Amino acid sequence: MASEENINALITRLNEGFGDSTLIKATLSNKRRKDSDLNNVFIRPVVIRGEAVLQFVYRYATKDITTNYSASDASAEIEKLLAGSFLNADLYTSTADYSYLSNRKGNSRLLKKAPSSTELPVYRHDKIKRRLISAENNIYLRELGVVTENWKVKAGMEDKFRQINRYAELVDDVLKTAALPDNFTIADMGSGKGYLTFALYDHLSRNFGKPFSMTGVELRPQLVDFCNSVAEKAGFGKLRFITGSIETALLPSIDVLIALHACDTATDEAIFRGISSDARVIMVAPCCHKQIRKQLNPPGTLREITRYGIFAERQAENPHRYPSRHDTGSLGLQNRSG
Numbered sequence: 072m073a074s075e076e077n078i079n080a081l082i083t084r085l086n087e088g089f090g091d092s093t094l095i096k097a098t099l100s101n102k103r104r105k106d107s108d109l110n111n112v113f114i115r116p117v118v119i120r121g122e123a124v125l126q127f128v129y130r131y132a133t134k135d136i137t138t139n140y141s142a143s144d145a146s147a148e149i150e151k152l153l154a155g156s157f158l159n160a161d162l163y164t165s166t167a168d169y170s171y172l173s174n175r176k177g178n179s180r181l182l183k184k185a186p187s188s189t190e191l192p193v194y195r196h197d198k199i200k201r202r203l204i205s206a207e208n209n210i211y212l213r214e215l216g217v218v219t220e221n222w223k224v225k226a227g228m229e230d231k232f233r234q235i236n237r238y239a240e241l242v243d244d245v246l247k248t249a250a251l252p253d254n255f256t257i258a259d260m261g262s263g264k265g266y267l268t269f270a271l272y273d274h275l276s277r278n279f280g281k282p283f284s285m286t287g288v289e290l291r292p293q294l295v296d297f298c299n300s301v302a303e304k305a306g307f308g309k310l311r312f313i314t315g316s317i318e319t320a321l322l323p324s325i326d327v328l329i330a331l332h333a334c335d336t337a338t339d340e341a342i343f344r345g346i347s348s349d350a351r352v353i354m355v356a357p358c359c360h361k362q363i364r365k366q367l368n369p370p371g372t373l374r375e376i377t378r379y380g381i382f383a384e385r386q387a388e389n390p391h392r393y394p395s396r397h398d399t400g401s402l403g404l405q406n407r408s409g
């Protein structure tokens with residue numbers, strides 16, 4: 072068969088594989104000119120900014136050059152490379168392998184073989200992160216200043232966005248295994264500006280599959296008013312914020328008690344409130360520990376470890392581990408149903 076027909080057949084197979092996600096990779100080899108600096112071209116499907124494209128890595132003697140093509144541009148490029156630079160091409164899909172072999176006289180063959188791998192390809196460029204909280208169309212994230220009007224995470228808010236996502240994952244893991252009643256209640260003690268409260272409500276209301284309501288309890292009334300207005304804009308009908316203290320806020324029942332970075336001894340008060348309310352889950356991540364800090368008085372040379380404020384704070388947090396205040400890895404979890 073003429074080379075052109077075989078090249079077209081090869082490109083058709085590659086496009087089919089790209090279209091139905093069975094394409095694994097392709098390689099162009101056996102260069103036409105031995106003095107050419109370009110030794111191979113490696114092709115694989117990748118996803119970049121949500122769009123599937125074909126990535127070509129041009130392997131030169133001393134460097135790689137990477138270019139991404141749409142399917143139609145990739146077809147034209149392969150045609151050009153097989154006409155001018157390479158004699159052979161190998162195409163790997165999860166349903167079959169194909170080898171295109173040609174010589175300088177213009178003869179060619181296209182061979183079909185059993186697939187060397189049936190593992191379905193994962194179309195990735197950079198590792199695509201599974202995010203429970205999406206930046207897209209999330210009104211509360213915009214109101215809280217985490218994303219722009221165009222739903223892009225704002226410069227400087229990337230850590231906050233990562234933190235709320237990690238937090239949703241952590242709580243999700245705990246709540247999945249907790250024996251929670253229908254219409255369970257969550258109290259978020261010391262909810263502050265509500266970043267984590269909104270994120271958890273958002274995630275659970277979309278994915279948890281059990282009805283619930285949530286209350287943020289906060290000492291500062293301005294924050295409570297702000298959060299209630301954001302909840303209304305976001306259409307979060309079962310989320311409300313009340314002004315009050317962890318110890319005395321009026322709550323009918325508490326199935327899940329959360330207190331994240333509540334100041335000084337507020338975490339102790341939250342634990343007490345959770346136990347006395349017979350909460351099924353208590354999740355706390357303490358903060359600042361002023362009361363303990365004042366009592367730290369290490370002897371002799373150990374005094375150095377509390378000499379600076381930041382060191383003293385870390386010592387007060389946990390003598391074995393020194394997480395940052397916003398590291399949700401510092402969450403102390405207690406699942407009372409387990």
Ligand SMILES: C[S@@+](CC[C@H](N)C(=O)[O-])C[C@H]1O[C@@H](n2cnc3c(N)ncnc32)[C@H](O)[C@@H]1O
Binds near residue numbers: 263289291330358
């Ligand atoms: C550091 S902020 C944390 C906010 C939020 N939980 C977070 O992790 O992003 C602590 C919040 O707890 C509130 N707070 C401190 N003690 C409290 C108490 N006893 N009762 C209610 N709120 C309290 C403070 O006003 C502050 O807004």
